[in-house]
Amino acid sequence: MLNQEQVDAYHRDGYITVNDIIPQEQIAALRQVSDEFLEKSRKTTEHTDLFDLEPEHSAEEPRLRRLKNPERHHPTFDKTFRDDNVLDILEQLIGPGIRHFGSKLNMKSAGFGSAVEWHQDYAFTPRTNDDILVVGVPLDDMDEDNGCLLVVPGSHRGPIYSHHQDDVFVGAVSDPDFDPSLVVPIELKAGDISIHHCRTLHASRPNINPERSRRLYLEQYAAADSWRLRELPIQDFAIFNSSMLRGEPPTKPRWTDVPEVPMPEVVRPGLGGSIYESQTQLKQRLMAEGKDK
Numbered sequence: 301m302l303n304q305e306q307v308d309a310y311h312r313d314g315y316i317t318v319n320d321i322i323p324q325e326q327i328a329a330l331r332q333v334s335d336e337f338l339e340k341s342r343k344t345t346e347h348t349d350l351f352d353l354e355p356e357h358s359a360e361e362p363r364l365r366r367l368k369n370p371e372r373h374h375p376t377f378d379k380t381f382r383d384d385n386v387l388d389i390l391e392q393l394i395g396p397g398i399r400h401f402g403s404k405l406n407m408k409s410a411g412f413g414s415a416v417e418w419h420q421d422y423a424f425t426p427r428t429n430d431d432i433l434v435v436g437v438p439l440d441d442m443d444e445d446n447g448c449l450l451v452v453p454g455s456h457r458g459p460i461y462s463h464h465q466d467d468v469f470v471g472a473v474s475d476p477d478f479d480p481s482l483v484v485p486i487e488l489k490a491g492d493i494s495i496h497h498c499r500t501l502h503a504s505r506p507n508i509n510p511e512r513s514r515r516l517y518l519e520q521y522a523a524a525d526s527w528r529l530r531e532l533p534i535q536d537f538a539i540f541n542s543s544m545l546r547g548e549p550p551t552k553p554r555w556t557d558v559p560e561v562p563m564p565e566v567v568r569p570g571l572g573g574s575i576y577e578s579q580t581q582l583k584q585r586l587m588a589e590g591k592d593k
Contacts, residue, residue, distance in 0.1 A: 421434060423461070435518070
């Protein structure tokens with residue numbers, strides 16, 4: 301559980317970290333399953349509904365950027381996003397009704413690992429309100445050397461930036477308007493967690509450590525009455541409410557005065573269904589080109 305200081309910090313800064321939440325035996329199980337998926341990817345040459353491949357991926361040297369919705373493919377990931385210690389914390393931040401709406405394991409192999417440009421999660425899934433957050437579960441110790449998450453404290457209380465460039469959704473902020481000195485690295489030990497608000501600006505640099513991987517399981521949650529605009533009107537409430545983890549499902553959404561944003565495009569063929577390929581269209585890739593400092 302969080303103390304009041306931690307709750308206040310989340311609402312003020314748009315992120316917090318909490319130590320020693322996920323048991324080490326669960327971390328070990330996640331690592332083992334991740335290694336098994338990496339091994340299976342040797343037989344894959346194109347993006348799939350599970351594998352997002354690094355450009356350098358090959359059967360001889362399998363390299364993944366992401367496992368997409370791994371909770372649909374293995375019970376170890378499913379168990380992790382249902383962890384009661386995590387859900388107890390989330391109740392303190394977004395209330396007793398909690399939905400889960402997806403997850404991904406972002407992977408940065410030792411010595412490279414793709415960068416992720418500055419973005420806000422809300423731009424990808426506009427909803428009726430912004431009681432939406434992401435929990436990060438590092439499978440490896442995570443610091444600046446191996447490409448940890450970076451955030452801009454307080455940015456969730458500012459604008460939602462355009463993630464379009466030349467009228468094309470690129471999954472990133474083309475001209476982030478903030479002082480680089482404000483950036484905070486989220487350095488964690490395996491078993492700790494991070495929590496960030498859906499409007500918090502965040503990014504990550506490539507992994508420059510030649511020996512240490514960085515795997516970060518990102519779990520997406522929303523208040524039960526925060527409904528995705530693209531899904532309205534709800535066609536099948538039984539399917540819709542299968543995402544409930546805590547509380548009673550409401551019969552209508554809660555609308556708040558969140559900023560209007562252009563609706564993100566449905567994933568186009570060839571983009572792999574992930575942020576990485578969308579961001580290749582960005583003209584100025586600050587993180588990938590090392591121009592963010």
